Every structure is written in structure tokens, then in C-alpha cells.
Amino acid sequence: MSEPRGLSPKDWERLSAFVDGRLTQAETARLEQELNHQAALRLALQDLRWTRDALRSLPPLTVPRSFALKPEMAGGREPARWYPTLQLATALAAAAFVIVVGLDAFGAPQALRTDQLASGQAPAAESPAETGLELFAAEIEGTPTPQATPAAEDRLAPQATLLAPAMPALSATPCPTAGKVSPTEMAETEPLLRSGEDAQQEGEVQTSAARPPLSPLRLAEIGLGTLTIGLGVLTFQMRRRRAPR
Amino acid sequence: MDEQGLVHEARKGDLDSFNRLVLTHQERAFNLAYRILGDSDSASDATQEAFLSAYRNLRGYRGGSFRAWILRIVTNACYDELRRRKRRPAVSFEELSENPDAGDSDPWDHLPTPENGPEGHVLETERRRAIEGCLAALPIEFRTVAILADVQGYPYEEIASVIGVPIGTVKSRLARARARLRDCLTRRRELFDDGQRLTGRSVPQGRGQALP
Numbered sequence: 001m002s003e004p005r006g007l008s009p010k011d012w013e014r015l016s017a018f019v020d021g022r023l024t025q026a027e028t029a030r031l032e033q034e035l036n037h038q039a040a041l042r043l044a045l046q047d048l049r050w051t052r053d054a055l056r057s058l059p060p061l062t063v064p065r066s067f068a069l070k071p072e073m074a075g076g077r078e079p080a081r082w083y084p085t086l087q088l089a090t091a092l093a094a095a096a097f098v099i100v101v102g103l104d105a106f107g108a109p110q111a112l113r114t115d116q117l118a119s120g121q122a123p124a125a126e127s128p129a130e131t132g133l134e135l136f137a138a139e140i141e142g143t144p145t146p147q148a149t150p151a152a153e154d155r156l157a158p159q160a161t162l163l164a165p166a167m168p169a170l171s172a173t174p175c176p177t178a179g180k181v182s183p184t185e186m187a188e189t190e191p192l193l194r195s196g197e198d199a200q201q202e203g204e205v206q207t208s209a210a211r212p213p214l215s216p217l218r219l220a221e222i223g224l225g226t227l228t229i230g231l232g233v234l235t236f237q238m239r240r241r242r243a244p245r
Numbered sequence: 246m247d248e249q250g251l252v253h254e255a256r257k258g259d260l261d262s263f264n265r266l267v268l269t270h271q272e273r274a275f276n277l278a279y280r281i282l283g284d285s286d287s288a289s290d291a292t293q294e295a296f297l298s299a300y301r302n303l304r305g306y307r308g309g310s311f312r313a314w315i316l317r318i319v320t321n322a323c324y325d326e327l328r329r330r331k332r333r334p335a336v337s338f339e340e341l342s343e344n345p346d347a348g349d350s351d352p353w354d355h356l357p358t359p360e361n362g363p364e365g366h367v368l369e370t371e372r373r374r375a376i377e378g379c380l381a382a383l384p385i386e387f388r389t390v391a392i393l394a395d396v397q398g399y400p401y402e403e404i405a406s407v408i409g410v411p412i413g414t415v416k417s418r419l420a421r422a423r424a425r426l427r428d429c430l431t432r433r434r435e436l437f438d439d440g441q442r443l444t445g446r447s448v449p450q451g452r453g454q455a456l457p
Contacts, residue, residue: 009420016420020394022401051427054376054437055395060276064289067271067296068264074300 007044015041019048083238090231097224104217248311256303263303267296270312273397274319280392281323283381291326295319313406320389320407327385372436379429387422394419 007015017023018031035041214222246254246262248269254262274295278288295318299306306314380388380396386408393404394415401419405412430437 012424013417013420016423017416020401020419022416047427047431048423050437051423051430052395054372054430055380055391055426056398058280058373058376058396060272061279063271063275063292064285066268067275067289067293068267069260069296069300071260073297074260074263 007040011041012044012048015045015048019045019052083235086231086235086238090228090235093224093228093231097221097228100217100220100224104221249308252303252306252311255300260300263300266311266315270315271296273312274315277316277319277392277397278323280377280380280396281320281385281389282326283377287326288323291322292319295322298322310403310406313403316393316407317409324385368436375430375433375436379426379433382429383422383425387418387425390415390418391422391426395423 014023014027014031018028023031035045246265248266251262251266255266271292275288275292278291278295279285282288282291295315299315299318302318380391383391389408390404393399393407394401399407401412401415404415404419408415410418
């Protein structure tokens with residue numbers, strides 16, 4: 001029981017406000033009248049003043065040191081302002097990067113995929129190249145194949161040009177079965193080998209010229225990846241600077 | 246330059262202007278922190294943390310009493326510290342071994358011995374400790390109001406601004422805090438029954454107005 005006997009919490013609150021001069025004129029007049037007639041109220045008022053005086057008797061302390069900020073302490077102010085924005089930007093860049101990689105791997109329209117970009121060359125070039133390789137091997141072996149038709153032979157020369165840079169060993173080293181090949185067949189094969197050698201000399205130039213350009217998706221992957229890493233590093237550094245002492 | 250001018254300059258990044266504000270308010274900030282936390286080291290940490298936080302969040306200051314704004318940040322820093330203590334209540338053995346005097350520092354050691362000699366000094370110290378003990382025994386919301394109103398003498402309006410409650414709540418909490426303090430101090434009345442009023446600041450009697 002904190003309030004003096006016979007005093008309600010409301011009376012105690014009025015007395016407390018009275019001590020601080022926080023009652024209205026009307027309230028003050030009414031309380032002063034009550035104080036004249038109630039000894040308990042007067043005692044409570046005396047206690048209240050004594051308590052307040054006791055608290056006010058505590059001397060103020062002098063500060064043990066200056067709390068002025070040093071420049072290195074204050075350095076974290078700007079980062080504090082931009083840190084949340086930077087965090088959000090990093091998260092968004094990372095999410096976009098993941099989405100683009102996912103699209104590239106699974107769901108991208110064919111026109112955007114890197115391996116399909118050179119579709120004008122690659123799919124068409126692949127199967128004739130394989131056919132050419134088979135024909136070339138078959139002719140060297142001297143075994144007839146069903147594909148070795150005159151039409152196929154006509155296609156062989158330009159395809160050998162494509163094959164030559166990829167298979168220099170074939171054209172440079174003597175074939176172990178050369179002895180088994182008839183002169184007629186050798187005569188037919190020779191132009192192919194020669195064109196392969198020519199192509200080998202031009203090979204390096206053609207390789208770099210034939211490299212397909214990067215697809216939009218791959219470009220986006222590279223860009224977003226770089227952006228994510230950059231923002232992540234920046235956010236991390238800012239976080240370290242913001243960290244409390 | 247006036248206070249608002251310093252705030253304006255500090256907002257633009259002028260650390261010197263902010264430090265002038267720090268020097269103006271650091272004593273009352275430290276006193277508030279000390280009364281809430283009860284030890285000098287924690288009070289220093291909380292005060293420094295509060296000024297740093299104030300500098301970093303100056304844009305959050307929307308005008309009005311800068312002192313109340315700073316004291317609010319100090320109060321919050323103290324509450325954070327009290328919450329930390331609640332989570333980690335024990336002082337480790339290593340800490341005690343490394344610093345055997347931890348917690349015993351008395352910030353009043355620098356005060357001159359009163360004119361009434363060593364005995365008077367001892368009595369003063371006992372009184373002060375009794376009052377501090379009673380303050381520390383109060384629930385934190387009552388303690389803060391009692392410190393702001395009776396120890397530091399701020400008006401109700403500023404207290405309401407510092408702790409973020411309506412003035413009616415301040416009145417009510419203060420009345421209850423005073424009632425509990427009276428009960429507590431009455432148990433140590435022998436320390437105060439030497440016929441003289443308590444020493445320290447002179448306090449207007451009767452319908453006293455809160456000190457500015």
C-alpha cells in the first residue's frame with residue numbers, strides 16, 4: 001500500500017500535481033480547502049515534499065569524459081542513410097540474375113538462347129559435316145557406303161574445308177591404309193586433302209570470324225552477375241563501416 | 246549560433262556544429278543514463294552510443310526541443326542496455342578477475358568533503374546511496390519519470406516528449422513513483438532525521454514549479 005491511509009490513488013495524484021503546481025486554479029482552491037480540514041492529507045503532502053526534496057538533493061554528476069564525436073566515429077553517417085537502398089538494390093540484382101540464369105538454362109525462347117543463335121549455321125552444318133566425315137572415312141577405307149552417291153561427293157569438298165581445321169592430324173599424317181587405295185580413288189581424294197591443307201592455313205582467321213556473337217540472355221547474365229557482385233561488395237563494406245563499436 | 250542553427254549545420258555534415266550540441270547536452274545526458282543504469286561505465290557507453298545515433302539520424306529530428314530529442318535517444322539506449330543485461334544477467338568470472346573493482350566506481354569521489362567533516366561525508370554518502378537504492382528498486386517506467394521530474398527537474402511536457410507518453414500518464418506515473426519512493430525512504434528515515442533538510446539544490450517549497 002503506497003498511498004497513505006485514507007488516501008485514494010486519485011488524491012495522491014492530485015497532491016503530486018499540486019506539489020508541482022500543475023493543478024488548475026479551481027482544483028488548487030478545492031484541494032487547499034481539503035487540506036485545511038484533513039490531517040491525513042496534510043501529512044501526505046508533507047511526505048510528498050520530503051520525498052521530492054530527497055530526490056532533488058542528489059548532486060549532478062560531472063561527465064567522466066567528453067562525448068564529442070571524432071571524425072572516424074562519425075564516418076558511418078552517410079552509409080546509414082544509403083545502406084537500406086543498397087541492400088534492396090543488391091537483392092533485386094541477385095534475384096534478376098537468378099531469373100535470367102534460370103531462363104537461359106530452362107525456359108528461354110529459342111531465339112534468345114546462346115547455342116541457338118547461330119542456328120543459321122550450326123544445325124545445318126552439323127549433319128552434313130557428320131555425313132562428310134563418314135564419306136571421307138569410307139573412301140579412305142575403300143568400303144562403299146550407301147551415302148556415297150555422286151551428289152554426296154559433290155557436297156564433300158566444301159565440308160572438308162570445314163573439317164580440316166578441326167582435324168589437322170587426319171590431313172597431315174599419312175593414312176595407314178593408303179597402300180590399299182586405288183590410284184583412281186587417290187586422285188579423287190587428293191583435291192579434298194589439298195583443300196583441307198589450304199583451309200588449315202586459313203583456319204585461325206576463320207575460327208575467330210565464325211565465333212557466334214553473345215546472345216541477349218548471356219549478355220544479361222554477365223551484366224547482372226557483375227552488378228550483383230559489385231553491389232554485394234559495396235553493401236558488405238558499408239555494413240562493416242556501420243557496425244557499432 | 247543558436248541551437249537550431251547548429252542542428253541545421255550538423256545536418257549538412259558539419260561535425261563541429263554537432264559537437265557543440267554534444268558539449269551543451271552531454272552532462273544531462275550522462276546524468277540521465279547514470280540514474281537509469283546505475284553505473285558510470287554503462288552510462289558512458291549509453292551516452293556515447295546515443296550521441297552517435299543522434300548524429301546518424303539527425304534527419305529524423307523534426308524540430309521542437311532538441312534536448313528532449315537527445316534525451317529520448319539516451320533513454321532508448323539505456324533501455325537497450327537494460328534489455329541486454331536481462332538477457333545476460335551474470336558477470337563472467339573472467340571479467341571480475343580482470344577488473345576486480347568493476348562496478349565499484351563512485352562518480353562522486355571527486356566531490357569535496359562537506360564542511361561538517363568526515364562524519365558528515367559518510368552520512369551524505371549513506372543518504373545518497375539510500376536514495377539511489379530506492380530509485381533502482383522502482384520499475385523502469387516509474388524510475389525514468391522520477392529521474393526526469395524530480396532529479397533533473399524537467400517539466401511534464403518535456404518528460405512526455407522524452408518518453409513518448411501523454412502528459413496524463415506522466416502525472417500518474419510520477420505520483421506512483423513518489424509514493425513508492427516515500428515508502429522506501431521512510432524505511433531509512435534515520436539517515437534523514439538530523440533536523441536539517443536534505444543538502445543539495447535548494448528546492449522551492451509548496452506549489453513548486455518544475456525546474457527548467
